[in-house]
Amino acid sequence: MTPPTAHHVGITVSDLESTVAFYRDVLGLSVIDRFEVAGEAFSTAVDVEGSTGRFAHLDGGDVRIELVEYDPEGDHRHDATLDQPGATHLGLSVDDVDDIFDDLPAHVETLSDPQTTESGTRIAFLRDPEGNLVELLDV
Incomplete structure (x- = not known):
């Protein structure tokens, strides 16, 4: 199989x-x-x-x-944080996290400025209009 x-x-x-x-x-x-x-x-x-x-x-x-x-639409869930069991996020690979982050419209909610992790990956998290978490990362 x-x-x-x-x-x-x-x-x-x-x-x-x-x-x-x-x-x-x-x-x-x-x-x-x-x-x-x-x-x-x-x-x-x-x-x-x-x-x-x-x-x-x-x-x-x-x-x-x-x-x-x-x-019918179900009940709304509370905004998830990444440390909650069952939390989800969408990870999108991009050429340059900083360029995309700098061009985000002012109304887009972000969790922080872009960061470089210990593994060397540049990441930034934001929320879509529904509150879903989206990770932008340089790969």
Whole structure:
């Protein structure tokens, strides 16, 4: 049996359009697909009765970034910190963390200025409009 390979990383959002705009306009990712899914099979698969989803797939290089807005919408979670078990973040490899960080619009929330870790990697964390953590890193 062939081992699985990554297809996408999914992020649930409450406002698909503003979140797509952030990843497209602020971070420069291309939208490669948009679609809606409904029906009993989908509701059963996601275990949310009567659920429908609006999706946008973004080009994340080797892995798609899937943004999905559900109807009905579930409860909002509190902003995660990276040290919480189960915390997630999206890591994006960039040519120059400092250049991207310096060009971020003023409304984009960041955790700190770019830092160089002991391993020599330059990193910076920010939040998308939904509060999801995004790590920018020089690789």
